Amino acid sequence: MTKPLLDVKDLRVTFHIRRDGDMPWALPRQLRAVGGVDFALKPGETLGIVGESGSGKSTLARALIGLAPATGRAEWIDGADLIGMTPRQMLKYRADIQMVFQDPLASLNPRMTVGQIIAEPLTTHHPGLKRDEVKTRVKEMMEKVGLLPNQINRYPHEFSGGQCQRIGIARALIVEPKLIICDEPVSALDVSIQAQVINLLIKLQKELGLALIFIAHDLAVVKHISDRVLVMYLGKVMEIASSDDLYANPQHPYTQALLSAVPIPDPVLEAEKSVVPLVGDLPSPMNPPSGCVFRTRCPRAQSACAEQVPALMGEGHQVACHFPGPLTEAEIAAVAAREARPVPA
């Protein structure tokens, strides 16, 4: 077994929220955005992270690069713990872990040329490089991500969304990182452009032997790109499995609900498949349910679920559920009925 590139243990991020009307001495309220996440990432592997909006995916990513206050352990391959490092210690690892952001245009400074934008990580981590060396490397990188190198003096607003995302990818790659975290890198793009950008990512990953953490809403995209998939809900891991296994054989009721919402291209199958409805809204992370966080919306919830937090169990295919396994038709019908019932006033 190879040593993992990144080994995350019990990572937690809690924000302390002060509301406007609060007295200065009042204790801030706690918002648990990430509540104990464990996973390991092998070199060169792609880990997909899916989950509803607000489940803490971005916060998890930001914690790994030291942009959100975290506790726990995130062990890098050389044995260093990325959590709780001083900025000076962290600097060394920032070149190894780069990030690609969701909004392609917003992640580029409108007042800088493409050349300056892509060069920024390079000049930050290798301040001794000469000007024309930097320029040559920027141009090489632009070519690699499918941009014309002679566009080096253009500004971000002169590019399309897909091209902007390529600029973002070039910026991430220029310091030769070992891990790239992509936070919904294609959500803001057209479907056809999405495919191009994703294929570019896959190609570059193979070429350079990168590990990827790929956050997305779109389960089909995640399946396409990921070796393994992590399902998150309210700051907790619900299920981790290899992507084939997870999609063919989801164990957690939440995963099943997510997957059943994905449309199948075949109309016959689409009509036949049973949709597991997700009742209600995501609970507030300021006041998460006791026990299993998913129990308030789970078709299979029982009293045990409220009492004990389910541990992430299993080898390879890991599930955090007291009663894992495929949902039966009867259970699905029961939730559907619950949803249909008029809400008492």
Next chain:
Amino acid sequence: MVIEQAKMQSLASRMVEHEVKGRSPWADARKRFVRNKAAMAGLVILILVALFALFGAHFAAWSNEELDYNVMGQVRELGMPSIASGHYFGTDDLGRDVYARTVQGTGISLMVGIVGAAIAVIVGTLYGATAGYVGGRTDQIMMRTVDILMSIPYMFVLILLLVIFGRSIGMLFLGIGLISWLDMSRIVRGQTLTLKNREYIEAARATGVPSWKIVLRHIVPNLLGVVAVYATLLVPLMILTESFISFLGLGVQEPLTSWGALISEGAGTMNYGTLWQLAFPLFFFCITLFGFFFVGDGLRDALDPKDR
């Protein structure tokens, strides 16, 4: 697909030779500004006024300190504007040439306005951007300090300063500079707070760019639009402040003069029928203020981040 790629390759290699020049957001703004007639008119006025202040003295027949003994005592009859006597704008009550005095006053007033605004821009921008970017307790302390300074009736303090330390141009600059940056720092801080959570700032932080570089490289250039607009509106404000103080008789000291001092003198002798003593300085004062307001307005339209 293969053909496509070959085509792209040849296109690429052909285009790689010369780098395309980008159209920077500044260039776009300049184009919009040039198209704005009122703003351009304002700019022309300001340039003319500046030229007047710089080179007007070369055309003066009299220096600003000479007294014309011929007209003394008969200013109303002999001191009126005339090309023949060399007093293009007439003379003042002491027989000094109003043209030369206006040139001198224009220079000083413009300088007060520009230096005051420059102090405001530099101090206010750095202070506000730092407070906004660092945030937390530092921000609280820095902005409360600004609040406290703002609550002091500054005109009163300025007048006290001038009375205690004597009237000098340096004191005037110091006094005006000290208060002018407060508003600017507030505006800049507000802008910084909205910029701070943009993804490109996050991207820079993620790669480990030091904070001071983020402020200088990413925040300040994106603030400059707002700062430029506010600064052009600040210049006339500074001129007005100085004029007001000079009008009270506490501003610049003889033999120096400024628009405020000239207008004050002119207003004092209005009743004797020597209206030109008031009219000429007032004219320059007004067109300059209009010029700055038009330019400021044009800049705001041109730099409006809404239509990028």
